Amino acid sequence: MGQKLLSTLTAGLWKRIPPFRLVLGLCPALAVTMSAENGLGMGIATAFVLTLSNGAVSALRNIIPSKVRIASYIVIIATLVSIVEILMKAYFFPLAEQLGIYIPLIVVNCIVLGRAEGFASKNPPLISMIDGLSVGAGYALSLTLIGSVREIFGAGSWFGMPVFGESFEPMTFLVSAPGAFVTIGALLALQNLYSRWRGEKFIQG
Amino acid sequence: MDLIYLAISATFVNNILLAQYLGNCPFLGVSKKLGTAVGMAAAILFVTILASVFTWSVFTYILKPYKLEFLQTLTFILIIASLVQLVEIILKKKSRALYNALGVYLALITTNCAVMGVALLIAKNELSFIAMLVFSSASAIGYGLALILFAGIRERLVLSAVPQSMQGTAIALVTAGIMALAFMGFQGMAS
Numbered sequence: 001m002g003q004k005l006l007s008t009l010t011a012g013l014w015k016r017i018p019p020f021r022l023v024l025g026l027c028p029a030l031a032v033t034m035s036a037e038n039g040l041g042m043g044i045a046t047a048f049v050l051t052l053s054n055g056a057v058s059a060l061r062n063i064i065p066s067k068v069r070i071a072s073y074i075v076i077i078a079t080l081v082s083i084v085e086i087l088m089k090a091y092f093f094p095l096a097e098q099l100g101i102y103i104p105l106i107v108v109n110c111i112v113l114g115r116a117e118g119f120a121s122k123n124p125p126l127i128s129m130i131d132g133l134s135v136g137a138g139y140a141l142s143l144t145l146i147g148s149v150r151e152i153f154g155a156g157s158w159f160g161m162p163v164f165g166e167s168f169e170p171m172t173f174l175v176s177a178p179g180a181f182v183t184i185g186a187l188l189a190l191q192n193l194y195s196r197w198r199g200e201k202f203i204q205g
Numbered sequence: 206m207d208l209i210y211l212a213i214s215a216t217f218v219n220n221i222l223l224a225q226y227l228g229n230c231p232f233l234g235v236s237k238k239l240g241t242a243v244g245m246a247a248a249i250l251f252v253t254i255l256a257s258v259f260t261w262s263v264f265t266y267i268l269k270p271y272k273l274e275f276l277q278t279l280t281f282i283l284i285i286a287s288l289v290q291l292v293e294i295i296l297k298k299k300s301r302a303l304y305n306a307l308g309v310y311l312a313l314i315t316t317n318c319a320v321m322g323v324a325l326l327i328a329k330n331e332l333s334f335i336a337m338l339v340f341s342s343a344s345a346i347g348y349g350l351a352l353i354l355f356a357g358i359r360e361r362l363v364l365s366a367v368p369q370s371m372q373g374t375a376i377a378l379v380t381a382g383i384m385a386l387a388f389m390g391f392q393g394m395a396s
Binding site for chain 2: 023024025026027030031070071074075078079081082085086100101104105107108109110113173176177178179180181182184185186188189190192193196
């Protein structure tokens with residue numbers, strides 16, 4: 001049992017790290033990663049929703065009739081997202097303003113529904129919450145990484161602190177819309193390269 | 206004049222897919238063949254306009270007068286999810302041909318953030334009824350345009366020699382980036 005919990009906990013950090021291994025939840029990964037801080041904020045918000053929704057779905061899995069399960073999951077997720085939205089507006093107002101409509105859009109983030117349907121509906125609550133936490137942490141990690149790459153090279157700073165000297169000319173391309181696609185594409189290719197070098201099974205198709 | 210400006214801005218300059226990054230999962234998923242991309246684009250156009258009309262009405266006449274804006278997320282997703290189901294059932298019963306053409310894509314649309322995103326943007330900007338209609342249809346047309354163009358490029362991409370690690374999603378994302386760069390050229394038209 002302990003072994004299983006541990007392997008679930010670490011799976012989200014590499015084996016099924018979104019959005020690279022599980023190609024889900026691309027929209028926020030593209031949209032809010034202008035800076036590392038935004039990426040981290042979005043990642044934590046998603047991780048919070050994912051952990052609690054996995055727990056709730058799993059606790060109710062024997063009560064919800066299978067015909068209306070998707071609709072029920074959506075109601076659970078939407079409730080949690082509303083809570084996050086209100087909390088963020090109360091305590092992290094500037095960040096909430098920057099993330100804008102992408103906070104309510106966590107509802108339609110396929111990772112949350114994907115984990116609810118793919119994992120929480122078949123497993124007991126504790127392990128489901130651990131799965132949500134691990135996949136959520138992996139997502140937060142990826143978003144921070146993407147945000148860092150874009151912020152360091154696109155704006156010359158990291159979490160708002162300047163990293164290069166005065167003479168550095170930032171590549172503004174990376175912080176604008178097209179840069180997001182190219183950054184994620186390049187990181188995905190690097191991830192594939194590394195997996196192939198380690199001789200892991202090639203998942204990207 | 207304002208409406209024309211709004212339409213051009215929503216279709217090209219602030220293209221919902223390439224500049225606002227909404228609806229990327231189906232963008233990468235169904236853009237492998239031109240035919241499926243056209244079907245998806247049509248389904249999106251249909252559902253976006255319908256969903257916008259309903260969410261706009263609920264927001265303007267129920268949520269706003271009673272100061273219930275914090276329920277926006279919950280009501281919008283429920284409206285969209287039930288609307289998609291309803292449309293599916295009606296189409297199945299009334300128009301078999303249309304259902305066969307759109308059916309598969311309809312189910313996917315519930316989790317497409319483009320529909321929800323358009324509804325949220327309309328509520329955020331407090332558009333009037335006419336402006337809402339123009340904005341939602343222009344956004345959906347812009348989405349369809351980008352999707353169909355991208356599918357065309359991807360069909361050619363299959364035939365070209367791509368480094369092994371870049372194959373699949375990686376090269377698709379880089380291609381989308383270059384397309385987004387091309388769409389940035391429209392920025393002079395309206396901002």
